[in-house]
Amino acid sequence: MTEASPLRALNRDVSLGLADDAVRGISPLALAIHRFLLWLRSPRPYLMIVGFTLFIGFWYLAVEVWKLPRFSEMPGPTEVVREWFSRNPTYGLSVFTPEYYLHIWVSTRRVAIAFFLATAIGVPLGLFLGWSERFKQYVFPVFELLRPVPPLAWVPLAIVMFKGSETPIIFLTFLASFYATALNTMLGVESIDVSYTRAASCLGATRWQVFRHVIVPGAMPFIFTGLQISVGVAWFSLVAGEMVSGQYGLGYVINTSYTMVRYPTIVIGMITLGIVGYVTSAAVRFVGDHLMQWRTRELALGGDR
Amino acid sequence: MSAQPATARSYSAVPAQPLRKGGVRIADVVKVYGTSEAGILAVDHCTFDVPPGEITVVVGPSGCGKTTLLNAIAGFHSISSGNIYLDDELLCGPRKLKAQPGPDRIVVFQNGALFPWKTNIENVTFGPIMQGLLSRAEAYEKARDMMADAGLRGIEHNYPGEMSSGVRRRVEIVRALMNDPKILLLDEPYRALDSLTKSVMHEALLEVFYKNRVTIFFITHDLEEAIFLGHRVVIMTTRPCRPKKILDIDIPHPRDYSVLTTKRFREFMDETAAAVHEEALKAFAAGEKER
Ligand SMILES: Nc1ncnc2c1ncn2[C@@H]1O[C@H](COP(=O)(O)OP(=O)(O)OP(=O)(O)O)[C@@H](O)[C@H]1O
Ligand SMILES: [Mg+2]
Numbered sequence: 324m325t326e327a328s329p330l331r332a333l334n335r336d337v338s339l340g341l342a343d344d345a346v347r348g349i350s351p352l353a354l355a356i357h358r359f360l361l362w363l364r365s366p367r368p369y370l371m372i373v374g375f376t377l378f379i380g381f382w383y384l385a386v387e388v389w390k391l392p393r394f395s396e397m398p399g400p401t402e403v404v405r406e407w408f409s410r411n412p413t414y415g416l417s418v419f420t421p422e423y424y425l426h427i428w429v430s431t432r433r434v435a436i437a438f439f440l441a442t443a444i445g446v447p448l449g450l451f452l453g454w455s456e457r458f459k460q461y462v463f464p465v466f467e468l469l470r471p472v473p474p475l476a477w478v479p480l481a482i483v484m485f486k487g488s489e490t491p492i493i494f495l496t497f498l499a500s501f502y503a504t505a506l507n508t509m510l511g512v513e514s515i516d517v518s519y520t521r522a523a524s525c526l527g528a529t530r531w532q533v534f535r536h537v538i539v540p541g542a543m544p545f546i547f548t549g550l551q552i553s554v555g556v557a558w559f560s561l562v563a564g565e566m567v568s569g570q571y572g573l574g575y576v577i578n579t580s581y582t583m584v585r586y587p588t589i590v591i592g593m594i595t596l597g598i599v600g601y602v603t604s605a606a607v608r609f610v611g612d613h614l615m616q617w618r619t620r621e622l623a624l625g626g627d628r
Numbered sequence: 629m630s631a632q633p634a635t636a637r638s639y640s641a642v643p644a645q646p647l648r649k650g651g652v653r654i655a656d657v658v659k660v661y662g663t664s665e666a667g668i669l670a671v672d673h674c675t676f677d678v679p680p681g682e683i684t685v686v687v688g689p690s691g692c693g694k695t696t697l698l699n700a701i702a703g704f705h706s707i708s709s710g711n712i713y714l715d716d717e718l719l720c721g722p723r724k725l726k727a728q729p730g731p732d733r734i735v736v737f738q739n740g741a742l743f744p745w746k747t748n749i750e751n752v753t754f755g756p757i758m759q760g761l762l763s764r765a766e767a768y769e770k771a772r773d774m775m776a777d778a779g780l781r782g783i784e785h786n787y788p789g790e791m792s793s794g795v796r797r798r799v800e801i802v803r804a805l806m807n808d809p810k811i812l813l814l815d816e817p818y819r820a821l822d823s824l825t826k827s828v829m830h831e832a833l834l835e836v837f838y839k840n841r842v843t844i845f846f847i848t849h850d851l852e853e854a855i856f857l858g859h860r861v862v863i864m865t866t867r868p869c870r871p872k873k874i875l876d877i878d879i880p881h882p883r884d885y886s887v888l889t890t891k892r893f894r895e896f897m898d899e900t901a902a903a904v905h906e907e908a909l910k911a912f913a914a915g916e917k918e919r
Contacts (some may be wrong), residue, residue, distance in 0.1 A: 416680045521704050522741035523728040526755035526807065536754070540745040621789035 354619060355614075361407075398587040406587040414585035416576065426592075427599060429571040432601065433564075434557045437496035441553055445504030446546060452505065454538055470502045474560035478567050492564035492572075499556040501532025507549025510541030517579075544618060547611035551604050558600045573599075648916065649715055650732075650810035651680035652701060657710035659696050672868030673710070675681040677784045678860075680715065680812070683844040685854040687904060688864030689911035694847045694899070695738070698813050701845070702735045703727035714810065714892030731755055734804035742788040742795050748760060748799050749784035755807040757797065769808060778836065794825040798832060811843040818853070827885060830856060834917075838882055851904050855896045856887060861901050866911035872876050873903050 362368060379400055385391045386399035398406075409417045416423050452459045452466075474495045481491035519541060523533045565574025573592050580588040612619045659671040668691040678684040688694050700707045702712075704723035711718060718726040733739075734755075741749045752775060753767035762770065775784060778798055788796050797817050804812055818826045830853065837844060848854055854861045854875055863873040879892055889891050 372835070448698070516739075516741070517735045518739065518741035519743060520735065521729070521735065522743075523754070523758075525702060525730040525731065525734050526803070527752075527759040529758075536746075537743065540743070543745065552664050615745070617747075617787040617789060620787055621744070 333383065366414075379572050381556075387585050398590055403587050403590045407591050407594075414580070414588045415491070416580075416585075416588050418593060423595075426573050427595060430561060430565065430573045431599060431603075433496055433572065434554070435559055437493050437561070438500055438550075438554055438557050438603075440493075441497050441500035441504050441557070442550060443500045445549070445553070446508050448510025449546070450504040450512060450534075450538065450542065452509040453542065454534060457511075466502075466505070470506075474498050475563050478564070481564075481569065488568045492561065492569055494555050495564035496561040499560045499612055500553040503552040503556055504549045507552065508542055511545025511549070512538055514545060515541040533620050541579070543611075543615055547607070547615070550611070552608050554603045554607055555600065558596060558603070562596065635654075637739065646650050648680045650678075651714075651715055652677070652678040652811060652843070652845065653711075653713040654697070654701075654784065655711045655713070657697070657700065657712060658708045659693070659700060661696075668892055669868040671700075672870050674870045676862055676871045676874060678843065678845050680843050682859035683846060684742075684860045684862065685846045685848060685858035686862045686864060687851055687854045687900075688850055688869055689866050689904075689908045690849060691915075692864050692867045692907070692911060693869035695815055698735065698815050698845065698847060701727065701811075702813055703729035704735075711835045725899040732810045733813055734809040734811075734815045735813045736797070736800050736804060736813065736848060738817070738819060740788075740793065740817075742796055742799060742800050742803070743791050744787060747785050747787055748780070748791070751788065751799060752803045752806055754803065754817065759807075767806075771802075774802050774806060774816050775799070777839075778832070782811065792825075794821055794829055797821075797829060800838060801833070805840060805842065809842060811845055814844065814846045816847050816849070819848075826853070831884060834881075834883060850890070851897065851900060854898070855893060856883065856885075861896075861900070863900060864907070866907045866914060872907060875900065 338483075382401050386394045386397050387401065404416065406412050407417055408419075411420045412420065448462075452463060477495055477498060478491070485491045485494055515538065519537050520533055523537045528536065562574035562577070563571070564565045565572040566578040570577050575598050577589050577592040577596075580586070580592065654677070655675055656669055657674045658669075660667040660669050662668060674697065686697070687696050687888075694706075699705050700720065701712055703719070703726060707720055708725070709722060711721040711726065713719060714733065718724070742748075743754070746754065749768060750770050751770040753764070754763075756762040756767045756770070757764060772784065773780060778801070780795065780798060780802065783791065783795065783799075788799065791799070800817075801812070818829050821829060834857065836842075844857075844858060846854075857882075858877050861875045861877060862871050863875070864870065865872045875896065877896060877898075879887055879890070
């Protein structure tokens with residue numbers, strides 16, 4: 324082969340072009356900053372601001388300016404914001420009252436426990452469901468029968484089964500999360516291209532090594548999709564549980580504020596739920612990006628080109 | 629590297645004598661998918677030899693059963709009857725219809741199967757580490773040498789997803805060679821590449837072959853690729869597949885791209901094009917019927 328063969332040219336490309344330190348030495352933090360700057364330069368943040376403005380503007384106009392009939396009982400944005408940031412809130416709950424944080428803490432703790440349990444049980448179950456056809460034949464029908472039962476329908480049994488008010492709420496919160504995690508994990512395993520397991524067995528991996536080095540990491544993207552859904556539905560069913568029993572928590576705040584006619588506090592509870600819920604899903608996404616560098620980098624490169 | 633003691637494995641050195649290993653004999657193999665009455669006959673009493681230390685290229689129309697045959701050799705699925713031997717050892721036969729997959733026969737897949745969640749070097753070292761043949765440090769050292777040899781220096785810690793598909797294929801071939809396989813089974817590895825990259829890949833593959841003298845079983849439906857690479861070209865009929873024509877390409881190795889313009893190459897193309905075209909037409913007609 325001559326020196327001028329195109330192979331040589333390609334080799335040079337490989338060692339100069341792709342081994343770029345900018346790609347190799349990328350850290351999650353640098354990547355986050357890079358992404359944030361990209362985001363600032365894209366139209367997205369500005370569209371987002373427009374979206375929020377339109378939403379709050381409509382709320383303001385409908386309630387406080389036009390006073391539309393349907394909205395007559397609704398608190399307007401100025402009233403909510405004034406109450407929320409008041410040192411001396413009319414209805415007793417604002418960012419300056421310790422109870423506000425107690426409610427957030429109690430709810431977050433319940434979600435965290437339920438989410439942790441759902442992950443600890445759901446991921447292994449999903450992995451085995453996807454990995455072993457036999458296991459799936461035993462377990463999946465029961466799973467599919469229980470899954471459509473909404474968490475609210477479990478309330479009476481949960482209260483009968485578990486003592487106190489804390490455990491039933493955690494149980495309800497756990498349920499939907501668990502289904503989401505287990506199901507997505509199973510789909511993740513099933514989505515793995517058979518070439519990967521075949522390649523691994525060609526290379527001499529045992530069945531257990533295939534599980535450890537192919538099945539688990541291969542299902543990871545789906546697992547994290549599942550976990551993000553899982554935190555979302557955890558908040559969802561948490562509020563349902565808290566509305567039924569308990570003395571603390573954001574769901575409890577919303578429910579009692581309704582019965583006690585403290586309408587601005589309802590909205591404060593709702594907005595707080597939205598924010599805390601968003602933060603928890605962002606945290607899950609962050610952990611996922613961290614654990615799946617290969618994917619993060621692929622996506623980062625894809626986004627750059 | 630030549631200064632290394634004799635215990636070092638001669639993975640990157642040119643073997644003094646070409647190693648004559650990795651010959652495969654396919655004897656009267658039949659593969660039916662599904663039950664024999666309602667099944668699809670994919671391979672029909674197929675018999676041919678893959679000579680050791682040579683490149684054998686199988687050409688056939690899409691869907692004729694080439695991958696089926698390769699999967700049977702690799703041990704990914706069973707055959708229905710017949711025998712397959714590797715260096716006179718039975719891989720699969722009537723009493724053991726499915727061969728055991730193993731590092732003596734390594735497949736490079738149609739769509740590539742580097743693990744995207746492992747870096748290039750983790751992929752390359754996967755075989756010896758899983759088999760417990762080398763320690764991590766030894767495997768990494770060997771991998772670095774082999775990747776450098778193949779012109780893949782500096783991308784060890786990148787993920788496959790960051791590479792072009794041509795580079796990924798070369799990494800995948802190095803991953804296979806790390807295990808000193810007797811035979812490489814390549815299933816249309818360059819199908820998705822543009823023609824320029826493809827020609828580079830062909831020369832790179834030949835270079836690997838000259839260096840390692842590993843037997844290569846190569847599937848394609850590109851006739852030009854087949855004649856350029858192969859010592860032997862097996863033209864398959866449309867499904868069910870069996871050899872229609874077996875040619876020994878007497879163009880001397882080492883070859884490079886100037887071969888394409890020689891008279892002898894043209895003669896081989898002319899001799900085979902009609903046969904391949906005929907089978908392609910049959911495959912097309914059969915496809916129309918099935919629809
Ligand atoms: N698991 C399977 N079950 C049933 N039929 C199958 C299965 N795998 C392949 N076939 C059929 O067997 C025939 C041969 O398939 P095979 O994949 O071996 O073809 P191929 O020559 O590799 O084709 P291509 O060039 O498209 O890769 C095809 O008609 C296909 O539909
Ligand atoms: Mg195929």
